Amino acid sequence: MLEMFLKGGPLMYPLLLCSVAGCAIITSKFFQYRSIVRDIEKPLADLQKSRPAILQPLLADTAEGYTEKELAVIGTRQIREIEKGLSWLALITTIAPLLGLTGTVTGMIRAFLVIEKSQSVSPAVLAGGIWVALITTVAGLIIAILVHIGHHYLEKKADEIAFVIKEIVIAIGTGNSHGD
Numbered sequence: 001m002l003e004m005f006l007k008g009g010p011l012m013y014p015l016l017l018c019s020v021a022g023c024a025i026i027t028s029k030f031f032q033y034r035s036i037v038r039d040i041e042k043p044l045a046d047l048q049k050s051r052p053a054i055l056q057p058l059l060a061d062t063a064e065g066y067t068e069k070e071l072a073v074i075g076t077r078q079i080r081e082i083e084k085g086l087s088w089l090a091l092i093t094t095i096a097p098l099l100g101l102t103g104t105v106t107g108m109i110r111a112f113l114v115i116e117k118s119q120s121v122s123p124a125v126l127a128g129g130i131w132v133a134l135i136t137t138v139a140g141l142i143i144a145i146l147v148h149i150g151h152h153y154l155e156k157k158a159d160e161i162a163f164v165i166k167e168i169v170i171a172i173g174t175g176n177s178h179g180d
Helices: 002-007 012-040 044-050 053-062 068-083 086-117 123-174
Strands: none
Touching: 002 012, 002 123, 012 053, 012 068, 012 086, 012 123, 044 053, 044 123, 053 068, 053 123, 068 123, 086 123
16 A cells, blocks of 8 residues: 555645545544534533534623524524534545646656667556546545545534534523423
8 A cells, every 4th residue: 555655746745635634624524513513513502501612702791682583693603613514524525636647747757768868768658647646536536536525524424513503592582491
């Protein structure tokens, strides 16, 4: 595996960075979302007692008599906080295959330079250069596919959390209890 990585050339390093960053964000968000879901899927009375971190601005502000619209703005701010970092996954999903293709194109250029400078080129030498160039494309596509799957899953989870937060805002605004 290390041999393939090294043969892929210098663009394998930014691809490695994309892979590590994507895995870190996905893992971090997965555990964050799991914790938030566990904390907020309770009746409003229990939420007001336990005061989960994500709901503290909403629950604290009810004592100040905010309107439902003001609570909605605060809820939207909390939802944006939850979604932080997801845009990086979208960026990695876009950049990784482009880096892979750039590696392939630069590798092909090198292969054609060898053809240009040599009177006779063996097909084995040419094929070897081409498959090395294709390593970056495969790496970029694999990274993009896996990060895209993680991104999609996390977006769905963030939407579910946002829906619950909106329900809580409505319950706070109308004085009804959530989850009863």
